[in-house]
């Protein structure tokens with residue numbers, strides 16, 4: 536009886552280990568390329584996938600700027616990354632992506648203080664509802680529109696430092712995303728609609744990356760969209776408190792930790808030889824075909840023009 540029980544438990548443990556290594560963990564970025572002399576700018580680097588990405592790039596010797604909205608959380612992350620990586624060229628700069636004026640003043644400050652930009656990682660994101668300073672849907676603005684503006688304002692510096700890269704954190708959640716130009720920018724209420732808005736913004740991330748690659752052809756700036764896996768971070772921090780114990784247990788067993796979740800971002804930022812895949816989508820450190828809604832070049836072009844109009848970038 537006890538022996539059968541033990542054998543059963545051992546089998547379960549074995550199955551879990553197999554499942555974990557094959558489906559949860561994901562591969563490590565295979566290269567150890569040094570980034571000495573390079574400058575990396577990463578949005579939302581104070582926690583989650585962004586912090587783990589910044590830690591790795593700092594270990595490779597890059598100068599790393601964390602653009603975060605909260606000074607205390609940002610400075611704490613800077614302290615941790617400096618201490619663990621032994622690299623003192625890690626800096627906090629203030630950026631609130633829910634506010635377009637903040638994006639503009641951040642870009643001004645960055646261009647005045649930083650001579651280089653080799654790798655831009657558009658990582659910050661929100662999954663909850665709300666309204667930006669400009670009255671737009673919060674996820675649409677933070678995840679897509681503000682990063683569109685930020686990249687636009689820094690493009691000349693990236694050109695100047697070419698070969699350079701832009702990495703955009705998207706998600707497999709793009710599958711259920713829709714681009715409805717009548718409503719995508721409008722705030723919504725409720726958990727379900729907010730999740731839909733998140734999926735829409737992640738679809739926008741992939742379409743944006745496709746169109747950006749078209750527009751950057753011949754510049755030696757390349758760009759990549761990333762699905763990091765399903766990762767145990769603070770992304771679902773706003774879920775009701777009574778769900779927490781269940782979610783924590785579930786996350787611990789089934790989700791990637793942030794270090795594993797950062798590998799595809801690190802890969803797209805550093806791997807040599809992927810330049811010919813500029814504009815494409817990556818997961819598990821590999822090229823992946825996104826769902827058909829993310830392969831529509833006509834919508835990608837229209838979204839670009841729509842975003843320019845929202846930002847007042849057209850005459």
Ligand SMILES: NC(=O)c1ccc[n+]([C@@H]2O[C@H](COP(=O)([O-])OP(=O)(O)OC[C@H]3O[C@@H](n4cnc5c(N)ncnc54)[C@H](OP(=O)(O)O)[C@@H]3O)[C@@H](O)[C@H]2O)c1
Pocket residue numbers: 578579580581582583584585602603604605608630631632633634657658659660661677678704705706707762763764765766767768769770771
């Ligand atoms: N976790 C997943 O399973 C998963 C799956 C697919 C894609 N992703 C994508 O991965 C990226 C990173 O997410 P994560 O999972 O690491 O989530 P996270 O732990 O919640 O980190 C998100 C980061 O974005 C920052 N941020 C939020 N609003 C901001 C604003 N207005 N201005 C500046 N920064 C802001 C946050 O800063 P605060 O700490 O100050 O809020 C935080 O640093 C996101 O783009 C997400 O869509 C995640």
Ligand SMILES: *[C@@H]1O[C@H](CO)[C@@H](O)[C@H](O)[C@H]1NC(C)=O
Pocket residue numbers: 634635636637640668
């Ligand atoms: C938006 O950012 C600007 C510039 O940093 C700042 O002056 C303003 O107070 C911010 N507005 C909000 C609503 O946070």
Ligand SMILES: *[C@@H]1O[C@H](CO)[C@@H](O)[C@H](O)[C@H]1NC(C)=O
Pocket residue numbers: 697753754755
């Ligand atoms: C891009 O890089 C290649 C190879 O290094 C170089 O020959 C070419 O002149 C570069 N093009 C531009 C526009 O900088």
